[in-house]
Amino acid sequence: MSTSMTVDVPAVEVHGVTRIFAARKGQGVTALDDVSLTVAPGEFVSLIGPSGCGKSTLLRLVADLDVPTSGSIEVFGKPARQARIDQDYGIAFQQAGLLPWRTVAGNIELPLELHGVGKTARRARAAELIALVGLADFASHYPDQLSGGMQQRVAIARSLAESPSLLLMDEPFGALDEMTRERMQNELVRICAETQAAVVFVTHSIPEAVFLSNRVVVMSPRPGRIRSIVSVGLGEMSGRGEYLREDEGFFHALSHVRELLHGDEGTAAPAGARGVETR
């Protein structure tokens, strides 16, 4: 086995990160203030908080789409920039962001094509992913022929194209209606169980965060800080299903996260709720 990649290397290691956006006058806007977070391999972590809490900024920093003002970010033990160059993560945004002139298959093949994967291998991989997201009949459709939910599934398939060990998702279901959204969540749980990838998932839906995550990171705005991290003890990804939404532990975790989001620090946490602990 590999000796350099020990079991202890976290998928994401954010250490003391501050991001200040320069403003035209006076002091800049502090989007993130001294944030630290570790995501273990295979772990599903949601970032939740009101607008302006810096959750998307944090995700962009991990993706190396932006650079922190201070602090360090490592992905699988490498600087974020190197991880991006090495294609260590897959990414999906709120807008599906499919290229309108490419078919479903063409869009999924895009990252493979850009990185010089051969045609046959590309085709095979795309077919595999199209089946995974349940769009087998739509491989040759163009994005404008698909509904929003289907487009988002293509985007997720694309993010999985190079079998990344880390998925970064910025409100991928934010633009979908509630029913489609729950169906997509179920599918994501299934896909994560199959791929074993770690996920950093930005959302502002409490049920979504609780249903999907091993841990929910609750953030507070101005300046963006981590208020609390909630471990949701709802069991293994593979064991999660629709029934979980009716589960008592799900409701406990739900109300706990909600209180953390709305209430003041410290007073909100109800002690001893089943399956919930505050770190």
Next chain:
Amino acid sequence: MPATSEQIAQQTAEQIASARAARRRPGVHPRLRGGLFGLAGLALLALVWEFYKTFGPADGVILNGVTVLPRTTDLAMPHLAVMAERLVEPVTGAASALPLWAAVLQGSLFTLGIAAVGWLVGVTVGLALALLMQRFRLAESAILPWIILSQTVPLIAIAPLVRRWGAQLQLGEFTWESWMSVALIASYLAFFPVSIGALRGLGSPDANHVDLMRCYAVGWWKTLWRLRLPASVGYLLPALRLAAVSAVVGSVVAEVSIGLRGGIGRLIVEYAGAAGGDPGKPWAPIFGSILVGLVAAGLVGLIGLFLRRFRRGEVSI
């Protein structure tokens, strides 16, 4: 039994398809309808011409000493039939003279050829400038004002300059010919819409798409080829068509101001002199130049057919 996601997806797609079909109006195909409307417009124009010629005052409509509508004499406003008849008659009384339409067609082809060269040069230069401006923000602020300023210079002013510079050019075997000056002036008009359209098109991808390319760690050239160029097609095609028409106008005007023989521009000047005794004749090269413009725009429109894939989501006209 609960519907699988695939079944639901299938249903959604069917719904979208049927909604699209419902939005399309029944009856005549939209493109055919556009053509019919175009012909109706032409017929209306002809009717208005003949109507005014028949019922308008011979000295024109004059308000406060200013002629606001033209005279309706046969000299000033020949009947459409006269213009048409004149087309089939020989250019001059000489025995060897071609029919007028043939002479005009020859001139049209000549001008079309020069315009095509001017278009190619203009498109190349326009694209190169757009790429440069897209690549370097500094280049955009440095070049863009000059591009706009360039179009405020009247063609009549630069035509003699271009010819004089060209005449001084000697590179071994190569000698600068007058038609090259005309083509150069045509390109001077043609590059403008291309550079502006391409700049907008290259900058049109969503921030989302640009971020995605950055995530894929691909460089500027690959981003250009895979994202920016395909995204710019919708902006580029109208610009190319505009450039084609501009190149034709530029060629005709430059032919006149440089005095190049053989093209439509020269025929317009030549036949205008005949207007006194032969009022149908000057209209022939005017129709010729319209024909050249239409053909040029049409040929460029054909490019769009090959790039249909990149125009999805664009509203068809």
